Amino acid sequence: MSDRSIKTASRMPKSGKTPATIASRLGRRLAVIVICIVALGVALVGLSAWIASKANTIKSELHAAEALIPTLKTQIGNNDSAGAAGTVESLVRHTAAAREETDHPLWKAASMLPLLGPNFQAATEVATSADDVARLGAVPLVKAFQSLDWQTLTPAPGGMDLEPLAAAAPHVQTAAHAVRESSKRLDGLDATNLVPQIAEPLESVRKELANVSAGLDSAADAAYLAPRMLGADGSRRYLLLIQNSAESRATGGIPGALAVLKVDNGILTLESQKSAGELGAFSPPIPTDSEQQAIFSARVGKFMQDVNLTPDFATTASIAQAMWGRSTGEELDGVLSLDPVALSFILEATGPVQITDPVVQQIGHKLPRQLTGENVVKTLLSDAYSMIDEPRLQDVYFAGAAKEIFGALSSGRTDPKRLIDALSKGVEERRVLLWSTSTEEQRTIARYSLGGLVSGAAITPAQFGIYFNDGTGAKMDYWIKRTVQVVRDCTRDGYREVAVRVTSTNTAPADAAKSLPAYVTGNGSFGVPAGSVQTNVVAYGPVQSNIDTVVRDGTTIPFAAQHHVQRAVGTSTIRLAPGESTTLDFNFGHIVQHSEPKLVVTPTTQAVNDVIQATNLAPCE
Known part of the structure; x- marks a missing residue:
């Protein structure tokens, strides 16, 4: 065998398969x-x-x-x-x-x-x-x-x-x-x-x-x-507070007219009626916690007219119920609060009501005989004071009007959908508030704005509250127009800083001291000139926040700083003559919450949507 044959044979696979065979198999x-x-x-x-x-x-x-x-x-x-x-x-x-x-x-x-x-x-x-x-x-x-x-x-x-x-x-x-x-x-x-x-x-x-x-x-x-x-399991009796927004209080207005509302399987009956003044001063006062007493004074527990200086309705209601019980001996099942604007919502559902009580007719003979959703606020908060001279009779007229409205509500002619809409709107604007003596029921109520609380599940993390308390001792708040707005929201060193601006204007006539009744202006009885309006503006921040400064019309001013349920509270007093306007900026700092700020305000004669303005932020430094 030649050397070439040997070399060729040595290159052949041991299996004896030729390259062509291998290539064929690889191909397959x-x-x-x-x-x-x-x-x-x-x-x-x-x-x-x-x-x-x-x-x-x-x-x-x-x-x-x-x-x-x-x-x-x-x-x-x-x-x-x-x-x-x-x-x-x-x-x-x-x-x-x-x-x-x-x-x-x-x-x-x-x-x-x-x-x-x-x-x-x-x-x-x-x-x-x-x-x-x-x-x-x-x-x-x-x-x-x-x-x-x-x-x-x-x-x-x-x-x-x-x-x-x-x-x-x-x-x-x-x-x-x-x-x-x-x-x-x-x-x-x-x-x-x-x-x-x-x-x-x-x-x-x-x-x-x-x-x-x-x-x-x-x-x-x-x-x-x-x-x-509503009394499905037996009748309930509630203390009814009609808050008068002409004299502001943190939850709305002074509770001048009181009544007992009986509810028995859905039948509504207004029983005994009184004015707040009839209950007099309570000595010793109904106890309040030390934080609220420091902010709002012991008057909260001393006079029915001042139970709602605090914005916390659970406090207001429990004290009001205790005052009623101490004064009358009656144990009630809860407290329901309404203001005249809420009554106007109800009248939109019931339709107009006639003043039928002869005594109330005589007292209000210069006032409209028919109350409607359009005229009831002006009638109760302004005209009644200019046309009824005696404060005691004003209270009688106020209570009589409320009785007529509740009578219409119970008449059976109310449109259900419109009534639900009216009550829902009242609750949404915090003009309808409710408190129950039942711990279980109150626990449920407290989860919603209906409870009117300043702490708990109903409070959003970044909630700011702006509340108004009259310091005039009169009925001039009908003439005050307000706006509340977030104007700054910045972050510094991991904490938020938020500024809330409160603008107030006295729209009373220039000659209010002479043209308005002395009972409306206060006639200077508490040191405030007739026609001027004095207001204690109370600002609540979120939990664990601080109020660093208060600026009035561009100038930093002193203010009272406290805390309530771990929320920062600042109070500043303003006084406005007819035609005057002023702006307070409450500057909150050390805020740990990073959700969108939410504003809650005292309901006044204005629509809440007109008071709370859209956020308009200044640039951060």
Whole structure:
């Protein structure tokens, strides 16, 4: 064998396979691999198309469900229970279809993929929550709605049928629980790495569910409380305070007119009526805590006229109830407070009322015989003082007008929806306040603005309160116009600094000292010139904050600094002659809360929306 043959043989594989054979086999294997890759690619394309189809179905079903919500709201607003029931059936069909798509094994498998998996998980949670809200939220709500006859829930001479409302309470509580749990589930999702197509709708759904959850919690509490407090289990008797906004107090106005409101299975009856002055001074005073006594003085517990120098209505109500009990021997079940603007809201629902009591007619013979939503505030807070000379008779007229309005409210001719709207507006503007001697009931009331508290669950983290207490000893606040506005919100060394501006203007006529009655101006009795108005402006900051400075019309001035329930409190006194205006800037510092500032103010004769102005921030240094 030649050397070349030997070399060639040595290069041949030991298996005896030629290069051509090897190349052929490699080619076949490569072809198989290519075919597998192509097949996998086709499969992935098919899977992607399948997932896209599922996603589109989920999206379209949820959009169809969302489109039904306005119809459902309209049907409920129009008292169309049959239509609402049909709409909810359609709603559930759509949400169930969306949820069913996310239950497929391949969809669940896609949820386990890296990077993209969380997006599938988020879509699954949204579909699940939507279906839970529809089935466990909307369905029970509509059932409760179908069981209620709103006409029977309006005060009438024969009372109210409170049984259906009590029976509806568990359904509303079930709905509230379902929405609350769905909201928590979606809040628990980490949206950091989600694609915008998922993250943005998720954030929108979170906000919407949070709003709905809060509303349902309120409805559940109302359905639980209302039958009890309206006397379904036995009559209740409440002290009724009519706050007179012509002489400001922190919660609204001086409680000049008092009455006992009896509620028995929804039948409203005004019993004994008195003026605050009739109760006289209490010695020893009703005890108050040391913080409030330091800020507002012992007068809070000494005179009924001053029980609401404090903005904390629970304090006001408990002291007022104790004063009434000490004076009359009557033990009442709670305290309800209204002001003339709230009465105007009620008159918009009841329609005009006639003054029918002959004594009240005689006292107010120069005043309108008919009270309406348009004239009642001016009549009670201005004209009554200029046309009725004797303060005692003014109180009689005030109480008589309130009795006529409550009579109209109990007449049975009130439109239910308009009445609910009127009361809701009164509560929203803090013109309607409620306190109960029942610890359980008061715990529930305290969660809402209806309770009028300055601490607790109803207080938002960055809440600022601006309250007004008359220092004139007269009825001049009818003429004062105010605005309150956040004008600075900056961060320094990790803490926030917020400035709240309070502008006050005395719009009384230039000759107020002569043209207005002495009882209205005070006639200088407490050292304030007739026509001028003196006001103690009390500012509350958030918990753990400080009030660093108070600036009046550009000049830093001294102020009284205290604390109440860990909230910074600053008080400054202003005096305005007719036509004068002044501005106070309360500069709060060391604020740890970083949520949006919320303003709460004393309700006055102005609409609250006119008093609280939109934030207008100065540049930060």
